[in-house]
Amino acid sequence: EAGVAQSPRYKIIEKRQSVAFWCNPISGHATLYWYQQILGQGPKLLIQFQNNGVVDDSQLPKDRFSAERLKGVDSTLKIQPAKLEDSAVYLCASSSLRGTYEQYFGPGTRLTVT
Amino acid sequence: DQQVKQNSPSLSVQEGRISILNCDYTNSMFDYFLWYKKYPAEGPTFLISISSIKDKNEDGRFTVFLNKSAKHLSLHIVPSQPGDSAVYFCAASAKAAGNKLTFGGGTRVLVKP
Numbered sequence: 001e002a003g004v005a006q007s008p009r010y011k012i013i014e015k016r017q018s019v020a021f022w023c024n025p026i027s028g029h030a031t032l033y034w035y036q037q038i039l040g041q042g043p044k045l046l047i048q049f050q051n052n053g054v055v056d057d058s059q060l061p062k063d064r065f066s067a068e069r070l071k072g073v074d075s076t077l078k079i080q081p082a083k084l085e086d087s088a089v090y091l092c093a094s095s096s097l098r099g100t101y102e103q104y105f106g107p108g109t110r111l112t113v114t
Numbered sequence: 115d116q117q118v119k120q121n122s123p124s125l126s127v128q129e130g131r132i133s134i135l136n137c138d139y140t141n142s143m144f145d146y147f148l149w150y151k152k153y154p155a156e157g158p159t160f161l162i163s164i165s166s167i168k169d170k171n172e173d174g175r176f177t178v179f180l181n182k183s184a185k186h187l188s189l190h191i192v193p194s195q196p197g198d199s200a201v202y203f204c205a206a207s208a209k210a211a212g213n214k215l216t217f218g219g220g221t222r223v224l225v226k227p
Contacts, residue, residue: 004157033214040123040219040220041220042118043203045215048214056214095213101146101148101163101207102148102160102163103160105150105159106157107155107156
């Protein structure tokens, strides 16, 4: 079974530029999550999708961050414009609908904003 | 408000000995707890979990203990192996909150040969 795929793995941009991250979850997983992990901290949930609908985006800075999951499979997370404090690893995870709490994570995208 | 806390940022242990990682939580709605292991440049991988209706769950060298009254859980790794060197995250979930995970800050474990 293929795992969660993410691209790019690394990205360096200047502040005020925009950036987009892509995630392909495990096949058949209905729920998809985006997390932000700042160095030295645990992952923090940004947004949760179930199929193509948003379940929870309470911690997403909506003035600059946006995410979509068209067709309920792949997802993109965008930051526009980026700030220095957005430097972090962005992790995508997915889980099935079958009552499990277990989430499977991709390798992450390390973003550096200069 | 940090609902899940791992108060030890790092732990060093000799190969073959026991590693004990601790985690405290404040939200009494949490009903499921998980431990994830993370190597550099990789995403976290699921290690072991425990439901709030249990007080112990064991899987090979890994055992998780839950003390609901103290809102505390711990992960025991015995015997510790050099390959166990990684960052370990405690996470908690509440069914009422849509099963989203709230993570602690992590504990970096170094197993010395």
